[in-house]
Amino acid sequence: MAEIRMLTAEPSTARVFRRFWPSLRPHRAIMAGALLASVASTAAVVAIAPAIGWGVDAVTDGDRRQLWWAVMLLVALVLARMVLLRWSEVLLSDAGERTIRALRDLVVERLARAPLRFVEAHRTGDLLRRSTSEIADLTLFLRDQLPQLLSVGLTAVLTTAMLLVYSPLLSLLLIGLFLPAALAVLAWFNRAAPAAFGRQAAADATMTATFTETLTAHEALVAPGRPQEWVRRFRADNDRLLAASDRAVGTQSRLELFGLIEGVATAALLILSVWLVRDGRLGVGTVVVFVVATRNLFESMLALSGLAGQAQLARVGLARLVDLLAALPPADPDAPQRSGSELPARGDLVAQGLRFAYDEREDVVRDVSVAFPAGDRAGLVGVTGSGKTTLAKLLAGLYEPDAGTVRYGGVDLRAVPAHRVRERIVLIPQQVHLITGTLADNLALTPGAPARAAMERAVERLALGDWVARLPGGLDAPLGARGEKLSAGERQIVGLLRAALVDPPVLLLDEATADLDPDVAERLESAVERLRAGRTLIVIAHRPETIARLPRTVRIEAGRLR
Numbered sequence: 001m002a003e004i005r006m007l008t009a010e011p012s013t014a015r016v017f018r019r020f021w022p023s024l025r026p027h028r029a030i031m032a033g034a035l036l037a038s039v040a041s042t043a044a045v046v047a048i049a050p051a052i053g054w055g056v057d058a059v060t061d062g063d064r065r066q067l068w069w070a071v072m073l074l075v076a077l078v079l080a081r082m083v084l085l086r087w088s089e090v091l092l093s094d095a096g097e098r099t100i101r102a103l104r105d106l107v108v109e110r111l112a113r114a115p116l117r118f119v120e121a122h123r124t125g126d127l128l129r130r131s132t133s134e135i136a137d138l139t140l141f142l143r144d145q146l147p148q149l150l151s152v153g154l155t156a157v158l159t160t161a162m163l164l165v166y167s168p169l170l171s172l173l174l175i176g177l178f179l180p181a182a183l184a185v186l187a188w189f190n191r192a193a194p195a196a197f198g199r200q201a202a203a204d205a206t207m208t209a210t211f212t213e214t215l216t217a218h219e220a221l222v223a224p225g226r227p228q229e230w231v232r233r234f235r236a237d238n239d240r241l242l243a244a245s246d247r248a249v250g251t252q253s254r255l256e257l258f259g260l261i262e263g264v265a266t267a268a269l270l271i272l273s274v275w276l277v278r279d280g281r282l283g284v285g286t287v288v289v290f291v292v293a294t295r296n297l298f299e300s301m302l303a304l305s306g307l308a309g310q311a312q313l314a315r316v317g318l319a320r321l322v323d324l325l326a327a328l329p330p331a332d333p334d335a336p337q338r339s340g341s342e343l344p345a346r347g348d349l350v351a352q353g354l355r356f357a358y359d360e361r362e363d364v365v366r367d368v369s370v371a372f373p374a375g376d377r378a379g380l381v382g383v384t385g386s387g388k389t390t391l392a393k394l395l396a397g398l399y400e401p402d403a404g405t406v407r408y409g410g411v412d413l414r415a416v417p418a419h420r421v422r423e424r425i426v427l428i429p430q431q432v433h434l435i436t437g438t439l440a441d442n443l444a445l446t447p448g449a450p451a452r453a454a455m456e457r458a459v460e461r462l463a464l465g466d467w468v469a470r471l472p473g474g475l476d477a478p479l480g481a482r483g484e485k486l487s488a489g490e491r492q493i494v495g496l497l498r499a500a501l502v503d504p505p506v507l508l509l510d511e512a513t514a515d516l517d518p519d520v521a522e523r524l525e526s527a528v529e530r531l532r533a534g535r536t537l538i539v540i541a542h543r544p545e546t547i548a549r550l551p552r553t554v555r556i557e558a559g560r561l562r
């Protein structure tokens with residue numbers, strides 16, 4: 001089976017932030033600044049409670065000077081908190097945005113270099129979700145939730161430390177009552193969270209994939225007799241997503257137990273405080289500090305419980321993104337393969353002992369050896385599913401064989417960078433893929449970004465001037481969404497124009513099986529004739545007229561040559 005690493009629907013979230021760390025490393029300085037500002041702003045919040053307590057003591061002691069200082073301190077702390085919080089938010093969101101932009105570039109760049117088999121073997125919607133909405137979730141987390149998470153966590157730590165200094169007895173009561181229960185709730189949440197949120201992300205990706213695919217196949221699915229098929233397929237995935245979301249919400253609601261713990265702990269604290277104040281072992285100011293600080297502490301915990309679900313979602317998304325990046329490792333400049341060998345300008349295309357399978361079930365191409373001398377003109381024929389397209393993709397270097405070699409001018413295609421192979425061997429598929437835009441935009445997708453003059457020359461060379469002139473706007477004619485305004489044959493004309501711009505010595509053409517308009521069929525034939533001069537032309541021929549015109553044919557049956 002062709003060697004590609006398949007993506008996992010629910011990859012492990014273990015140590016995912018550590019695995020992600022290299023992507024954050026370039027933004028270390030700004031992250032450290034944001035962290036520092038966050039610590040300082042939280043310290044300011046935590047100090048508010050003692051400042052109030054100090055003020056209360058001043059009132060009970062009738063010390064006006066201390067009261068004045070307490071009020072000034074309170075104002076200074078509130079102002080410092082405001083400025084520092086804003087500063088840390090700005091720095092963190094800046095670092096987050098930069099990281100995400102770099103990550104988006106990285107994902108697109110890796111996907112652009114991914115082997116064709118990798119892209120074909122995965123559902124478009126899944127790849128789409130991993131490289132768009134999961135990155136967007138992560139942006140939201142880094143920009144909005146991470147700063148809150150940091151501030152909440154720090155508030156909890158600093159408040160606990162402060163309370164310990166004020167009254168170890170009350171603090172120990174609080175910690176003893178609250179901490180074990182809070183940790184137990186957190187552990188209960190964590191046990192279920194990775195699976196629940198992972199399943200939700202996978203179900204969401206499946207729904208996106210089904211939606212993308214059914215939308216493309218819309219015409220077939222709403223055909224007479226099965227009008228509800230489109231909706232039925234979508235609804236089944238939607239139901240699964242709903243079930244997965246319900247489970248995630250159920251897991252999230254476990255954290256609501258924090259509210260109960262808060263009530264019990266506050267009541268116990270108040271009872272003990274009243275008793276200690278009556279005994280004269282505690283001042284009223286200290287009790288006020290405790291009540292205010294405890295409120296802070298519990299509010300932090302409640303906020304933390306709200307954020308924990310978001311953090312888990314971001315963690316799952318990150319794991320799926322890291323999985324994608326791991327499946328598409330960067331090009332190794334020292335790798336022995338694809339070391340930059342050059343393909344000659346002209347040469348024979350020779351396949352030797354080719355074997356290829358899409359999956360472990362069975363080989364689709366079996367021990368195929370065939371040679372196409374330079375300038376050859378041959379047809380590849382066989383019944384549907386016999387392996388013609390697969391063999392053509394192997395001959396064009398789009399797939400790597402599981403065994404055997406494809407050589408051009410004596411050089412193994414695997415030893416040559418992919419873009420160099422594309423300059424020598426071009427395959428025009430049955431369904432030429434077009435993007436939304438003009439004809440010129442579509443021709444510009446050719447390697448080397450050809451200039452307008454080169455496009456005009458290609459049109460002239462293939463005698464397609466009047467075909468282009470008939471499009472409203474000529475080269476600037478909008479072709480509609482994904483080129484919907486063109487028929488299958490016309491799409492192949494665009495494919496031929498692209499090939500003319502590359503000017504490769506070997507051309508493989510997978511003839512369109514669709515019924516072609518006679519005018520388009522004639523233009524295609526004439527364009528192929530003009531283009532083939534001086535090159536090797538291999539046609540996957542379906543139509544008897546094409547087969548009759550070819551000087552020789554190579555027949556393939558169940559993956560073997562006959």
Ligand SMILES: Nc1ncnc2c1ncn2[C@@H]1O[C@H](COP(=O)(O)OP(=O)(O)OP(=O)(O)O)[C@@H](O)[C@H]1O
Nearest residue numbers: 120358359364382383384385386387388389390391
């Ligand atoms: N991407 C794929 N994943 C899994 N199996 C595939 C894939 N593409 C083709 N196959 C299978 O490989 C076999 C050969 O397919 P291939 O498209 O090469 O045949 P073909 O002779 O070109 O057919 P056609 O004339 O209909 O285009 C078929 O059984 C097909 O189902």
